[in-house]
Every structure is written in structure tokens, then in C-alpha cells.
Amino acid sequence: MDLKELGEFGLIERIKEALGGPMPDGVLGIGDDCAVLPQAGGMETLVSTDMLLEGTHFLRGDIPARLLGWKSAAVNFSDIAAMGGRPVGSFLSLGLPAGLDSDWMDAFLAGYKECSQYCGAPLLGGDTTTSQDGIAINVTVVGQCQSGRSRQRSFAVPGDLICVTGPLGDSAAGLQVILQGARGSEAAEALVQRHYRPVPRICEGQALAATPGVHAMMDISDGVASDLRHILKASDVGAVVRTEKLPLSAGMRQVCARQGWDATTLALTGGEDYELLFTMAPGTEPPVEYYAIGTVTEEKNLVWEGSSQDFIGFRHF
């Protein structure tokens, strides 16, 4: 069978079946934003890893090397934020074509460093090798949090509000601006920036994990339509999302109106916003900006209130 038929989540299931097994005490393995490993002194180690390949995740001529460096680090640190952890450091593997100019690498490293400094987590190691094809990047991040404080996908309970930490769809609209050659206006360029330079919500994640009423949490990488389904599945619950409550930035509305794009679809299915998606008991007052977009339900289906459409998130395969 061809891998394409399996799909990304089918592939992950296959890997879990092949390699899964009983986890040691206190260890959380495959299936959340990070793995969680207990330490001896009341702390937990968080680890996550992501691979970015030329041609699949980026085109060398499209994204400036410095922004790619930032983004490679950012999308990983976002997974630490999604658990409510503090970043500790990162590991960078680079597969580089032999003829690549060292200026490209210097710019990439400068962007990687900016994000590492923003997250307070130095580079701790890595690997460099020659690639016969395109550029291959793999980042592994390590973080930590107090034992029992990490927020997992399985923690949602019926009655919870479903919330996000910031506007949705900016990154997806920015990608469309690039792909459809709609660049130039101030609003369009701001969206492109949001696509190339996502900001991991490190402080928000830690603040939310320190707030008792906050339950499930993850970061939005594939779009709410896809990511929320992970929370629902892991927590064995359903949800009603009120599509008119989705936070959309003024610039994103403006560019969508001008281009004739459906803002709701971009907001729900575009992905790469790297805002945090979380659930919390009604009445909880977390010390961060947030937008409530729906409610967790006992009934195990996903209802898009205010839209006749169904929404599916980004698929990797």
C-alpha cells in the first residue's frame, strides 16, 4: 500500500501500533504537543520535535533564510508553550546541499538565534550533514514544568469554554497573499509577516498552566478545524463552535474582502497561527488575552454554529 492512502494520522497510528507499548510510570508518550518525562525533584521534562523539508514546508526562493530560521525554532517552542512549559534549549539538525552559499546559512542561524533568545532557550546541540536533495531541517526542543502542571489534550470536560489566545487565519491569509501574488498593501504585508514569523505564546502558555480552571491546551498548527478534533478525540467529548465568535484581525478581513476569500474558512482550516487553543471552566479568569469561540459538549460531535459548511483542517499527506 502507498503511504498516501494511509494519511498522516493513519501513519501515526501505524507508528504507535508498531512502536507503542506500556510507558514507564509518569511518562506521556506519542499523541500530545510534547512528551512528558518525570524528573526526580518535582519537575517534568517536556520534549518535542519537528521536521521541515524544502519543497514541502518551504520554498528556498520564497521565504528569506532569516525568517525560516525564526520559524523553524518558533513552531517547536510553540509546542512547549502548548503544554504550559518553560523552554530550556533546542537541538538543530541541518541537511544542507553541498553547493549552498554560507550566507544563506548565516542568515538562517541569525533568525534561529533571535527566536531562541526570545524564548530564553539556547542551542544545546545538533547535527550537520550533506543533503543530496533539498535543505532538511529538524528541530528538537526541551522544556520543563512543575510536575502535574502540563496541560494535555485529554483534559477537556463538558461545559468548558473553548478559547484561543489571538486572531485566527492571519497566517493562512498571508500564505494566500504570497501564493496569489497579492502583496504590496500594508495589510497584506502584515499577514505575510504573520505567516513567516509566528510568535510562540510562551508567556501565555505558562500563565494558562498556572491557572487552575484551564483544562486542555494545544497550539494551532493545522487550523482549529483539525486541531480541535484532537482535543475532542483525546478527551472523548464534542463541541459547538460559534463561527461568528472567531477572532479575525481587521487586516485579514480587509484583504479577504478585497480578494474575495472566505475569512471563516481561512480562520478554521488554514493553520500555522501558533496561537494557543484551550478549554477552561466557565468563570475562569486567566491573566492573558483570549477569545471564547465555543463550548465543549457531552455529545460527541462537532457543530459549526452559524455556518452550513463542515470544516476540515490541513492534511499533511
Place this chain on the structure above:
Amino acid sequence: MDLKELGEFGLIERIKEALGGPMPDGVLGIGDDCAVLPQAGGMETLVSTDMLLEGTHFLRGDIPARLLGWKSAAVNFSDIAAMGGRPVGSFLSLGLPAGLDSDWMDAFLAGYKECSQYCGAPLLGGDTTTSQDGIAINVTVVGQCQSGRSRQRSFAVPGDLICVTGPLGDSAAGLQVILQGARGSEAAEALVQRHYRPVPRICEGQALAATPGVHAMMDISDGVASDLRHILKASDVGAVVRTEKLPLSAGMRQVCARQGWDATTLALTGGEDYELLFTMAPGTEPPVEYYAIGTVTEEKNLVWEGSSQDFIGFRHF
């Protein structure tokens, strides 16, 4: 400038310059087999990462998928062994061409699992993505050891014996057997097996780290000629290696004699043996098999006693 002119170690220096900086207390960053991160309760976390790319590290038609799965895990767990640590778990990123058959992946995962079970460390997470080019594999391993017990490259002192845990050059001879089409004999097939299925010296590494007289340690991935230089540089010392003391397996001698290959050159420069290379005070009796091949000296040069040649290890770029 072209990356090729920089060379692998020039590239790593460049990355250290760009991204290095003061490390947090107790953290060992870039430059050893693993990074070392202090935990709260008298333990340390060890982390290492390695990227394997099709066309650079393996040819899909050459190495059976199951053995590639084993090897991908093994070369990483070997880095935990090289610090004297206990493996805890691993993270696997896979970039797979869309048309790849799922049988290939199932066999790869079976081999990866065998090695993970051998090392007592389950898969804890990872990433899967489509590759537009060849297969891309990145493994990150996590281990732990008691605080202050990890053995680093900088710990060698003049007067130390230089030792290895097993025969050298088997893997390099096995690679030559494959490349030069010299397969068939029992001895040749055993060497091929040593090339495809290196065994990480997990128990040896932990036993050596528990032995007070053992100082510097690393694993042999690029060949003693290259790897020993890392220990000498990090420890600011020199060495005399007695080439007639190099442990060579009977099968390797036999195949080299038949094919007219220089066994000493293969043993010193071939790499991928994944035996441990360590230094220890004379009189130390570690509870593992070992072969003393030379002595650490105050004079900062590297002398190959018994040979008129100089030996350089494998270069990645």
C-alpha cells in the same frame, strides 16, 4: 562562500559562534556526544540528535529497511552510551516520499523497535511529513545519569591509557565488501552485518561511567583517527597510538588479506564501529572487555607508532 570550503567542523564552529553564548549553570552544550542538562533531584538529562538522509547516509536499494531502522536508533543510543548514560526514550522524525510503499515503513519500524527494546527505551514522540525528495530520518534520544557521572571528551589527562571496547574497522570493511561487490563468504557477511547493525555499547558505557579511574569517553562514529582528535583537542593533550595494538577481528584480517585492503587504515579511518573510545588512569580495572591502544601525552601532537602514515578520519562535507 560555498559550504564545502567550510568543512563539517568549520560549519559546527560557525554555528557555535552564531548561536553559542553563556550556558545556564550546569548545562553542557554543543561539542560532546550529548548535551547534559541538570535535573532537580541529583540526576542529569542527556540529549543527542542525528539526521540520516537518503543518498548521503544510505541508499534505499542497498540497506534493508529493517536494518536501517535498527541503525537509525543504534547510532543515536550510542551517544547516550558514550556519556555513560541510561537510555530513556527516543523521538523519530520521518520525511517520506508520497509514493513509498508502506511495507518499507513497516520493516523500518520493526528494526527501530528491536533496537529500542534492546536499549530499554520506548519511542516517545516524533513527526511525520511528506518529502519531495528522498527519505529523511532524524532521531533524538534522551537518557539520564547521576549528576557528575557523565564522561566527557575533555576529561583525558596525560598518562591515561587510550582504550576501545571492541574490534575496529569491521564496519568499514563491511562497507567495502558492499561497495566492491565482495560479498558471499561467511567472514564478508559478518562484516556487512557489523556495518548495517552496529550494537550500541549501553552496558559498557554505564559500567565505565561507574568506574572512578575512567576519564574521557566518546563513541567511534568517524574512526579513531578523527574521533581521538576530538578528545585530544577538548582535553588539551596529545597521544601516542601503537598501531600494532589495534584490535582487529579475525574475519576482518582475512577479508582484508584476500582483497588486498590495508586493515590498519580501515581500522583507524573507516568509522561507524560504534565501539567506545575512552581514557583511564593506568591500573584501573573496568568491568568490561577493552583493548589499550595508546597513551595520552602532555605534548600536543598525535603520533602513530608503528606506522609511517598519518591517518585522517571520515569527513562529512
